[in-house]
Amino acid sequence: MRRIETEAIVIGGGATGAGTLRDLSLRGVRAVLIEKSDIASGTTGRNHGLLHSGARYAVNDLESARECISENRILKKIARHCIEDTGGLFVTLPEDDPSYHGKLIEHCRYAGIRCEEIGVREALRMEPNLNPEILSALRVPDGTIDPFRLTSANVLDAQERGASVFTHTEVEEILRDGDRAAGVRCRDRLTGEKIEIYAGIIVNASGVWGQRLSASAGIELRMFPSKGSMLIIDYRINNKVVNRCRVPSDGDIIVPGDTVSLIGTTSKKVDYDRIDEITVDDDEIATLLESGEKLIPSVSRARVLRAYCGVRPLIAVSGEMDGREISRGIVLIDHEKRDAVGGLITIAGGKLMTYRLMAEMAADLACAKLKAGKKCRTHRTPLPGSERRVDQARSVKFFTGIPNSVVGSTLYRHGHRIRNILHREKRNYGLICECEMVTEGEIEYALKKLNVRDIVDLRRRTRIGMGPCQGQLCAYRAAGLFVKYDSATSDESNKMLVDFLEERWKGIKPVLWGDALREVEFGYWIYQGLFGLGDVRFEEEAEKR
Amino acid sequence: MIRLQNISFDHCIKCTVCTVYCPVARATHHFPGPKQSGPDTERLRIKSPELLDESLKYCTNCKRCEIACPSNVKIADIIQSSKWRYFKKSLRPRDFFLAHTDLMGSVATRASLLVNFFIKLPPVKLFLDLFFRIPSERRFPKYARGSFLAWYKKHRAEQEAFAERAVYFPGCYVNYNNHELGKDVVTVLNAMNIGVIVSYEKCCGVPLIANGYIDRARKNALLNINSLAASAAESGARIISASSSCSFALKHEYRNLLELDNSAIFDSLDYITRFIHERFLKGNLPELKPVRLRAAYHSPCHLERMGGVMNTIEVLKKIPGLDLTILHSECCGIAGTYGFKKEYYRVSQKVGAELFKRIERADPQIVITDCETCKWQIEMSTPYRVEHPVTVLARSIDGGKL
């Protein structure tokens, strides 16, 4: 049993948890992050990566809209390498209520969101694949944000400032010391190691999973999980965020995310007991495709790479448990006040857009309780990778001899940190993932610096296996590199190869037709027909258990 | 900006077989291969044109990747179109001259003796090498005096007298350099009781496409489609070309690469040996005299892509006395104007090296191939003379010496 003492514990490695860890670290508070799986593997990594301008919320929820536009402006400064300032459009289809258009303009004005009417022809020039039958178009400052990179950058910054991070480590119990939560007992899910960590304050940032966690401390917290499903298209079919100009509904948004486009989302209630086993239903896929085609007709011709879903963490406020008072906003709970349990606070609700604000609120309260720490600086301190704007053309020149596609992709993913990753030694820029241009150097960097413990984690840091082939060639190569760089034993590598392919399969099988099916037949042939991976028996694994 | 006409890259399942069969990737590792230059990075270029790699310029557009692809991805088309979609326009005078074959031809044929004389002089070669980056090793095809069209005009009436006729697209090479091949086409078809209607508006566009003059290529293509369609409609005839690359362009590049509607000519257009072979099969076989020749046949890439090689082989097999060796199908490396550029010259020769070796091993009296640029390349790189299959056939008909 390992025992660690620190000032603050953050539970949950989503954007909010990572943001809180960073915020505390920036204030000089020693903190530890515990995440049961990988950072950004829960709700954070399961949305469409839209950097909201707030326009989407302006008509229904002015407060959220205002939070969004304010955070939008901050994130564009501090997280520029995680963001693409694409701009966004709201387009009205012939079947949509034309009055929403005017309402949106008006409410955007109230919220302080720049929203300008542009001509249909201008909209089609900006976005040539748009349905040519649209009636009108508005331009808003939407953009895209990569949740994996954002969260990872927060964690990296915190670690560089002295914080510790335990991924794949589950909190089994919140340890009580009388009426105080004094620490946590947790278990490393990969090694089985038990760890006890004690701190002056525990921040529960575990989102929808917080209900279970609080129960272990005898505190009731009520979540109302709602499932949102999305589809990933093989390549970019749009360059700007395309929103449908109507009361928010299913399949309203198409977001260009890095090399792909995403169609989102649906909204379905799920039982709390089922939050770890939700899947995308066939009718959701049909709805998303149908709505997507209405916005961008070429959706029908493109390959759907994956379908995935996340759980929105809506939380009941003020202790009422009947669900009438569900908040879509940010909820910060001081359990000392609410439940007479000291040393524990919960930060929940909100959205990816407001993760920094939520972290600030949580850290403010934590510092007040600890009677330590300086003022918040996260709104003006850039994340690692965003320290300076890096020009693509100059980088290409700097890395002469390395293909533009490789330099550009690395730069896009890691911003200013590209210089810690690429160098002219050939091994370093040998391609491992050929769809997304991930080099051996980038993998080495991720293994050594970015809390990567298996290939699935590696995917979130680098995009390995996220392209059209979904890991056919690169998964095996990556498994080999784990051994080469001493990040895993041979046996662990074989095992994580299975886990990775099974994880990819989860998202592919709902959309298994056309080229996706051909791709799977090919991939299955390689890994089972040629390699016999399914026949490998992991005895050492079994012994450990 | 995204234009989603050619989205065949979406069908790529990353099997990598195209790269195995790419002659350029084999010859130089400056070129990362068709998969990476084509479907892989096309996704990235759609995201941001800044992710364009210079290295894709090494592609010769031989289309062997497309033949190899089990997913019907138009790999070479993707790479070719990237050249003009994403790169800045080339302002090199050399590329302009190489691209505008008909312009150059119509000027040069007026003073062909002079041009042919000068272009061979070592100082001129050195000058071209230094200032135009045309490698001094490269030999130029000779220009003819006057044009093939001018010759044809004198014979038009007799050709129109035939009951069955075919519309013939001679292409720049026959029109400006090698009238004899055009005359051989007439000899062969006339022997089969078919008259030849020559229809030639403009260069087919292959060199324009290769050098990025895409608007010009589209203009030429539209003119050609219209004039050929009109000529064919008038006489109800089929359209033929004796250049494998011209026919390939008219049939496939117009449609897939230039994204033009060529359905007016698509079905009626044949490469000449297909046309002849089909008629041979129907019994229209002229009397053939023995040629007594040991020949090696090289199949050009674009004919391979069209699936026309077997027609040429079948036609050649009909020629009595022709001792034919079929060479293993390989790219000769010249790829039209590619081999005329100093930066690609070495690659071009390396691509062809295997073919040259095989020719030498076969040690024929002549080499036969359907493509004029393959002819230039082989004649320059080996001691062997190269003839067009139709020429060999014509000699078998008229008994002339080869």
Add this chain to the structure above:
Amino acid sequence: MRYDCVIIGGGLSGLTCGIRLAETGASVAVISTGMSALHFSSGSIDLFGYNGEGRTVYRPFEFLDEFVGSNPRHPYALCGARQVREALFYFRGQLDLEGIELYNNDESNHFHVTTLGTLKPTFFSQRSVFNEKIRLAFEKKSMIAALNFEGYRDFYPELAVINLRRNVLFRNIEIITGKIVYPDYGDPQRNPFEYRSVDIARIFDTERYLEELAVQIRNAASGAAFAAMPAFLGISNFKRHHKLLQELTGLLIYEIPTLPPSILGMRIDNALKSRFASLGGVYIAGDTVTGGSISGERLESVVTENGGGSALSAGSFVLATGSFFSGGLVSEFSRVREPVLDLKVYSDAERSRWYAPEFFPRRGHPFLEYGVETDERLNPKTGDGRRVKNLYCTGALLPYYNPIKEGSGGGVAVSTGYRAAELILEGNS
């Protein structure tokens, strides 16, 4: 254009069929969209590797004798056990004529080692994968060295060795790993970390580096009897290189199939094409058959993408277009169809039943068992139920077998291709 037979699909099955027909003097054309699945194969020919419970089948012909009786729709049952044997040995004979020797363990399967160190039961293998010497050395429990080129991204011997060591068959066999370094290739632009198997095969094919490599291999193997390496001992002149390298090193050189492209498979592809061409067969590459005209119970002709308006007609046709991967079957949002003639397909109407919940299921993925339904003469039916009597379906296009779960892909391709040829010849005589 008219032929005695037009074969649509130029893979293992189509070419086996084409060779058998062309051998009798028939005029045969093979039309192929792209390179075949042989380019991704192990280069061994599997016959039947696993029974219904997933247990290894040791004596496949004995197994088949019983199996075909209880599985009458299985492609092997359509061929009959006797003709399956005939087909396989015919195939071996044809490859032999092209300089590829296939070895079998008499009537038994043998195992080949995979990239991950698992063992696959198979029937025929190339010399570098199975032969008498390899069998004896293995029985003597000789030491094995798994070697790799430094930095080669498509093979990691450590991942294989751990699984091999755990295998009971390899108990008490010492297995080591070692590295060899690329010879100086004299091209500063080459990034050896991006070499594919084919690049390395070409290094071997030049022969210039064989001696240098032999020294390295001998040193790295440090006393082992086997040097197991990813398969790249050349494509064109493999036999000679293998022999030379064995002589130079004094070791048994063993090839392991790698990530695609598969050098071992390409050798077979080359040999089949070369054999077909030498028999006068016409191979039309890079063209796709887009449709055909059926009148009565006969397919009269087919049209292709490149063919323009002109059709290819023939007395008989063979459809050997493969599975989904090769385009023989096409899947849409909610149905599976055959794209050339819209033939009747066996599949499931419910997409969620096309696949298993896990990627590595015990019972295999159902979609692998879909295909064009045929009668016992391999004749399919059109969508509206008409039998097409001069059209024969072969290979991975056929339903009711699971090539991966059974380990039977190669054998089914060869034997149904051969069977179709025999049926066509029977009909002609």
